[in-house]
Amino acid sequence: MTVPSPNVAAGPAVQVDGVSKSFGPKDNQTQALSGVRFGADHGELHLVVGPSGCGKTTLLSIIAGTLRSDAGDIRVLGQSLSAFSDRQLTEFRGAHIGFIFQQFNLIPTLSLVENVSIPLLLQGVRRREAEDRAGALLARVGLGDRRHRNPLELSGGQQQRVAIARALVHEPQLILCDEPTSALDSRTGHDIMDLLAGGARAGGRCVILVTHDPRTYGFADRITRMEDGRVEEVLSGAAVQQFAAQPH
Amino acid sequence: MYHIALKMLMADRGKYIMLVGGVAFASLLMTQQNGVFRGLLSWTTSHMRNVRASIWVVEARVVTANETKPLKDTDLNRVRSVPGVDFAEPLFLAVTKARADSGGEKPVQLVGLDASTLFGRPPVMLEGDLERLRLPNAVIIDTLATVRLGEGLGRPMRVGDTFEIHDREARVVGICKTEKHFFGYPYVFTTYDKAINFSPRQRKMLSIILAEPSPGQTPEEVAARIGRETGLHAYTSAGFSQATTDFVWANTGIPASFLTTITLGFIVGIVISAQTFFSWFLENIRHLGALKAMGASNGLLARLLLLQAFTVGLIGYGLGVGLTAIFGLIVLPFEKPPFLLDYRSLVLTGLAVLLICLVAALLGIRKVSRLDPAIVFRG
Ligand SMILES: Nc1ncnc2c1ncn2[C@@H]1O[C@H](COP(=O)(O)OP(=O)(O)OP(=O)(O)O)[C@@H](O)[C@H]1O
Ligand SMILES: [Mg+2]
Numbered sequence: 001m002t003v004p005s006p007n008v009a010a011g012p013a014v015q016v017d018g019v020s021k022s023f024g025p026k027d028n029q030t031q032a033l034s035g036v037r038f039g040a041d042h043g044e045l046h047l048v049v050g051p052s053g054c055g056k057t058t059l060l061s062i063i064a065g066t067l068r069s070d071a072g073d074i075r076v077l078g079q080s081l082s083a084f085s086d087r088q089l090t091e092f093r094g095a096h097i098g099f100i101f102q103q104f105n106l107i108p109t110l111s112l113v114e115n116v117s118i119p120l121l122l123q124g125v126r127r128r129e130a131e132d133r134a135g136a137l138l139a140r141v142g143l144g145d146r147r148h149r150n151p152l153e154l155s156g157g158q159q160q161r162v163a164i165a166r167a168l169v170h171e172p173q174l175i176l177c178d179e180p181t182s183a184l185d186s187r188t189g190h191d192i193m194d195l196l197a198g199g200a201r202a203g204g205r206c207v208i209l210v211t212h213d214p215r216t217y218g219f220a221d222r223i224t225r226m227e228d229g230r231v232e233e234v235l236s237g238a239a240v241q242q243f244a245a246q247p248h
Numbered sequence: 249m250y251h252i253a254l255k256m257l258m259a260d261r262g263k264y265i266m267l268v269g270g271v272a273f274a275s276l277l278m279t280q281q282n283g284v285f286r287g288l289l290s291w292t293t294s295h296m297r298n299v300r301a302s303i304w305v306v307e308a309r310v311v312t313a314n315e316t317k318p319l320k321d322t323d324l325n326r327v328r329s330v331p332g333v334d335f336a337e338p339l340f341l342a343v344t345k346a347r348a349d350s351g352g353e354k355p356v357q358l359v360g361l362d363a364s365t366l367f368g369r370p371p372v373m374l375e376g377d378l379e380r381l382r383l384p385n386a387v388i389i390d391t392l393a394t395v396r397l398g399e400g401l402g403r404p405m406r407v408g409d410t411f412e413i414h415d416r417e418a419r420v421v422g423i424c425k426t427e428k429h430f431f432g433y434p435y436v437f438t439t440y441d442k443a444i445n446f447s448p449r450q451r452k453m454l455s456i457i458l459a460e461p462s463p464g465q466t467p468e469e470v471a472a473r474i475g476r477e478t479g480l481h482a483y484t485s486a487g488f489s490q491a492t493t494d495f496v497w498a499n500t501g502i503p504a505s506f507l508t509t510i511t512l513g514f515i516v517g518i519v520i521s522a523q524t525f526f527s528w529f530l531e532n533i534r535h536l537g538a539l540k541a542m543g544a545s546n547g548l549l550a551r552l553l554l555l556q557a558f559t560v561g562l563i564g565y566g567l568g569v570g571l572t573a574i575f576g577l578i579v580l581p582f583e584k585p586p587f588l589l590d591y592r593s594l595v596l597t598g599l600a601v602l603l604i605c606l607v608a609a610l611l612g613i614r615k616v617s618r619l620d621p622a623i624v625f626r627g
Contacts, residue, residue, distance in 0.1 A: 066541055066621040089547060094543015105538040107252075109259030114252060121249045122543045 011078065013174055013206030014040040014063055019072030021058055032058040034229045038074070040208050042173070045200045045219060048210045050226035056210040057178055059226070063208065064097060064176050065089040077173050094122050098167030100196075102179035104159045106151035112138055112162050113147040119170040137165040143194065157188030164195055168203075175199070177209040186215050193219040217244035249544075253552035254413025254559060256532065264560075271604065272571070274517020275597050278510050279572040282593035285506040287586030291430035292496055293489040299339065299359060299368040299428040301458035302467040305474055305482045312495040313488050314430070316341055316455040326478045332470040336459040337362035340443035343433055346418070347556060348397040348411040356393060357433040357490070358413065360443025368458055370437055376407045381439060385410075388422035393434030400525050413446040428583050479503025493510045518604050521564075525557065527609040533619065540621035550613045557609035558602075565601045569594060 016038040022029040032055045040046040046057050061067035064072060065081050074081045076102045077096055084092060116134035121127065138147050141161040151159050160180060167175050177196065180187035197219045200207035210214070217223065223235040223243060235243050257617055258264050292445055295313045305327050307317035325338045340360025345353045361368045370388060389397070394404040397411050410419045426435045438446065459469040467484040473597050474482035483491060497503050536549060576587045
């Protein structure tokens with residue numbers, strides 16, 4: 001089987017066109033997304049915002065390939081996801097996408113360094129090398145001295161740093177985050193956003209971040225605003241700062 | 249990833265101990281009960297090891313070594329004349345009553361051997377002289393008999409002591425070691441003619457004919473030929489043991505009661521282990537979902553679950569069987585309860601444990617393969 005590899009040269013990091021998704025039985029369907037068009041570039045921190053239930057997580061899951069759309073075209077890192085088998089999707093995701101979740105989703109029975117090494121192990125990197133690289137990244141997020149501790153001994157903000165290290169450790173081109181700051185106080189949320197924005201711009205990565213949290217808006221390069229399963233508007237440049245300054 | 253899977257399993261100490269404990273308990277109960285059962289069963293065939301002969305000829309209707317029917321005296325010569333029989337000797341075998349000085353009546357297993365050959369002699373002499381068995385009134389008793397018949401004396405019976413069998417004096421000329429019998433009666437060896445004198449008169453006294461095949465012939469061939477030519481039932485020693493245990497299986501409640509315990513152990517083991525494994529699994533399903541989102545394939549997760557299940561199985565099985573072995577080592581010297589741990593019981597228990605693990609792992613695999621990795625995005 002051929003392992004799909006990214007085609008970075010081919011335009012934007014993520015290009016979604018006419019994507020629809022509905023849930024539930026035929027006679028009682030929830031239209032989570034209808035005809036969504038969305039794009040995000042390399043080196044960009046792109047926020048997706050909107051009221052609860054507007055379809056943000058659904059869109060993120062479709063980009064991640066953990067959810068299949070009903071219709072539309074999804075290109076991620078130059079590859080068309082609809083052409084992939086489930087197995088190819090899984091491999092592609094493992095190799096090229098990093099994840100950060102609202103609930104951190106660190107495994108509490110493993111040490112920090114083991115948690116962070118998982119994406120590398122899944123790529124077939126040997127344990128010793130994986131843990132070395134994981135340790136180096138933990139040091140970069142300021143947790144190098146706690147590499148052998150367990151996640152539950154850490155504060156929420158520290159846990160989210162570990163999750164960021166885990167999302168970055170295999171150097172993916174695309175990082176998907178769902179509400180990474182909503183479980184954190186504003187100060188730690190600020191630190192986390194700094195890390196993510198830095199990670200995006202420095203590595204030429206694309207970071208897509210779904211959020212409810214107005215404190216994060218000012219970090220964005222662009223903001224896609226959704227409502228009721230549709231994209232309302234895409235803000236960039238000065239419009240982002242204007243939007244961030246508004247009361248929410 | 250395999251070390252990650254093992255750490256995830258073992259780091260939850262409480263659950264891990266429950267899991268291993270469940271399997272160990274099931275393994276212990278299955279092998280221990282099986283061991284006691286096999287031990288008891290082996291006691292039903294002790295005659296074959298205390299009175300040794302290649303071929304046992306009995307009355308045609310006899311199906312167990314513990315219930316003989318008398319043969320005609322002429323049957324002995326009929327067996328002797330079957331081609332391939334090297335020699336054949338009579339054996340007297342009956343439970344009878346013995347009375348020691350100032351002691352009560354005690355049932356004993358009286359064994360009468362052919363006086364000239366002493367064929368069927370006790371396997372291990374501890375004291376005294378086998379040859380003196382030919383003296384008047386002479387008997388050789390086993391260690392259990394020294395205790396039982398010595399109760400009135402306040403000490404074990406010794407060589408030179410006397411007691412009565414059916415009001416006739418018996419004098420101890422030797423002490424032997426035997427394997428305990430299911431009925432619990434001590435063995436008293438004497439010669440065939442004295443055994444008859446010790447017993448209340450019956451028309452026919454010959455219980456069993458012991459035979460050996462001529463050189464170059466197998467016991468199986470010769471036994472079959474004796475059966476054909478005399479119409480008697482001729483067993484090999486192993487065949488007689490088998491027939492006897494078959495009889496226990498078919499006609500007593502003993503196997504059923506042990507099987508109940510063993511099955512119960514199996515079920516309790518499954519329930520504890522599978523239940524714990526499943527609740528462990530449910531606690532970790534979010535993490536498994538996260539692994540899936542991060543690119544772990546269904547195949548990899550299945551292998552991890554199998555590894556976890558079989559690790560628990562192997563350690564639990566080892567512990568359970570180890571405990572059984574310790575139990576065996578402790579009780580064996582006392583012969584209470586009897587104990588025989590054979591490889592079949594180990595293999596069967598191993599297979600049962602394998603089954604438990606496989607079922608638990610398959611339940612997990614089924615669930616994890618249907619697990620939607622998108623759950624990790626939900627709060
Ligand atoms: N697996 C599912 N089954 C049924 N309905 C679903 C499922 N996932 C999402 N939905 C529905 O689709 C719509 C969009 O949900 P989604 O989770 O994408 O919203 P969201 O913008 O992420 O909301 P929130 O800000 O609360 O996280 C909602 O009406 C939701 O109930
Ligand atoms: Mg959401």
